[in-house]
Amino acid sequence: MSASRRIVIDYDSKFSPVNSKRTETLPDYVRRIRIEKRLSTVDVEKQSGNRISDSYVTRIENGYVKNVSPEKLQALAKGLGVTEDEIFAVVRGKSLDEVESIDAEMMMLASRVKRLTPQQRRDFRVAWQMANDLLDKLEHEKGGK
Secondary structure: OOOOOOOOOOHHHOOOOOOOOOOOOHHHHHHHHHHHOOOOHHHHHHHOOOOOOHHHHHHHHOOOOOOOOHHHHHHHHHHHOOOHHHHHHHHOOOOOOHHHHHHHHHHHHHHHHHOOOHHHHHHHHHHHHHHHHHHHHHHHHHHHO
16 A cells, blocks of 8 residues: 555646636736736746746736737746637637636646656546546535525
C-alpha cells in the first residue's frame, strides 16, 4: 500500500472566464486577470515560455499597444493562464457566454492533463472524481427543489 498523497486544489488561480455581463478592453482584462491570479508581468512572461516580454505586457495594460498580433495574443493567453478563445473574444469586444467559457476551460484542462506524468494523471483522477461527486450532489439538490 503506498503512502497517501494530499491533493490541494487552488480554485482561485485556475480559471477566470470573461465576464459575460459586460465587455472589457484588453488592457482592463489583462490587468484584472493578472491581479486576480496574483501574477507579475514577469510571471506572465515566464508562463508564456518567454513568447511575450514583461514590458510588452505592461505596454498592453497601459494601452500603448493597440494592435496586438495573434501570436502575441496566444502568448499572452498562455502567460495569463486563460484560453485563447477568451482573449480573442475580449479583443473583438465580445464576451463568451457561460457555456462557451466552460467548453473552452474544459479543453484547456484536458490539454494540461495530457502533459502530466502517469502518476500525476492518477492523482488528478482522484480530484476529478471528487468534482464529479459534487456535481452529482448539486444536480440531486437542484432536482429536489
